[in-house]
Amino acid sequence: MNLKKVSINTALPGKARARILIIYTGGTFGMSYDKEGTLTPFSFEYILDQLPTLKSLALEITAVSFETPIDSSNINPEHWQLISSVIFDQYHQHEGFVVLHGTDTMAYTASALSFMLDGLNKPVIFTGAQLPISEPRSDARENLLTALDIASATDNDAPIVPEVCIYFDYQLLRGNRSKKVESMQFDAFDSGNYPPLAKAGVKIDYNFSAIRTSPKPTSLNLRATFEPDVAILKLFPGITKNVVSAVVNAAGIKALILETYGSGNAPTLPWLIEELSNAIKKGIIVVNISQCPGGRVVQGRYETSKKLQQIGVISGADMTTEAAVTKLMILMGEYGPSNAKTMIGLSIAGELTA
Numbered sequence: 001m002n003l004k005k006v007s008i009n010t011a012l013p014g015k016a017r018a019r020i021l022i023i024y025t026g027g028t029f030g031m032s033y034d035k036e037g038t039l040t041p042f043s044f045e046y047i048l049d050q051l052p053t054l055k056s057l058a059l060e061i062t063a064v065s066f067e068t069p070i071d072s073s074n075i076n077p078e079h080w081q082l083i084s085s086v087i088f089d090q091y092h093q094h095e096g097f098v099v100l101h102g103t104d105t106m107a108y109t110a111s112a113l114s115f116m117l118d119g120l121n122k123p124v125i126f127t128g129a130q131l132p133i134s135e136p137r138s139d140a141r142e143n144l145l146t147a148l149d150i151a152s153a154t155d156n157d158a159p160i161v162p163e164v165c166i167y168f169d170y171q172l173l174r175g176n177r178s179k180k181v182e183s184m185q186f187d188a189f190d191s192g193n194y195p196p197l198a199k200a201g202v203k204i205d206y207n208f209s210a211i212r213t214s215p216k217p218t219s220l221n222l223r224a225t226f227e228p229d230v231a232i233l234k235l236f237p238g239i240t241k242n243v244v245s246a247v248v249n250a251a252g253i254k255a256l257i258l259e260t261y262g263s264g265n266a267p268t269l270p271w272l273i274e275e276l277s278n279a280i281k282k283g284i285i286v287v288n289i290s291q292c293p294g295g296r297v298v299q300g301r302y303e304t305s306k307k308l309q310q311i312g313v314i315s316g317a318d319m320t321t322e323a324a325v326t327k328l329m330i331l332m333g334e335y336g337p338s339n340a341k342t343m344i345g346l347s348i349a350g351e352l353t354a
């Protein structure tokens with residue numbers, strides 16, 4: 001896919017505070033209403049018309065945009081490869097990165113990028129908007145301006161937030177801990193199992209102890225190979241054997257995320273245990289993720305999760321489904337299923353608490 005490039009040096013004639021790369025992928029942020037009243041994407045070249053304040057930031061901004069910006073419901077691993085390769089190629093030329101992305105799948109893309117950008121030591125801040133920037137009450141302006149501020153923030157010459165995050169509605173969240181929780185109000189994201197990394201008010205208050213810093217200077221390594229044959233099965237009271245069987249026996253399936261109740265519980269139905277056990281024996285990785293946005297899976301705590309543990313279902317601890325599914329795809333693609341099975345329960349980018 002081709003990318004369109006726009007450079008905006010907002011510091012001239014002075015010296016820029018930092019060089020920031022914006023990657024514009026689409027989403028509500030840049031949409032405007034056409035004659036029929038449907039939201040369609042605008043071209044990023046016109047950003048200064050919508051947001052003249054950008055000129056007052058002392059930043060050297062380069063913006064690259066998808067040739068055809070997309071609604072994030074159409075995002076797929078090829079787009080993740082594109083976004084991560086742009087960051088990888090431009091890593092040393094920029095101090096920080098801002099990714100403008102639709103909110104619907106932002107938590108998936110932010111999770112994927114956190115696993116793909118191994119050894120990341122610079123900010124990659126995702127943001128977007130619930131209302132297009134062309135609207136008077138839009139949240140797009142504040143979200144972008146503060147995301148740029150965070151992407152360029154340093155302390156003793158080191159980036160304050162050297163990880164993949166989502167900035168939205170005055171909160172900075174770890175990307176692979178985030179979930180879209182709201183589709184109408186501005187507070188679209190939450191990270192139930194991890195505290196916000198910062199809150200933006202009159203000033204930006206960073207939660208330094210929650211921010212993940214690289215233990216030592218590492219070089220960036222790109223994990224860009226995906227194994228896409230992953231499924232998610234959400235349990236519900238009354239789920240039938242036919243449904244479970246169809247999923248675990250789907251052609252090519254290599255891993256399954258089982259979305260369970262509470263702290264990792266499932267019905268004790270013998271056929272369910274048998275279907276899952278057969279799948280595991282065939283080499284399918286089965287990971288237990290809770291349907292609760294807060295708390296964690298503790299297999300064996302109740303009778304209803306003991307059997308899962310016994311047959312070899314892996315606890316996903318306090319991971320989100322968004323993190324688990326992208327992590328499985330990347331770990332299996334990069335290291336093969338048997339290594340992925342060992343690594344899935346370990347934290348590789350701050351996505352779970354062991």
Ligand code: ASP
Pocket residue numbers: 026027028029070071072073101102103104105128129130
């Ligand atoms: N459907 C849009 C998208 O995810 C919603 C948004 O951006 O808020 O691209």
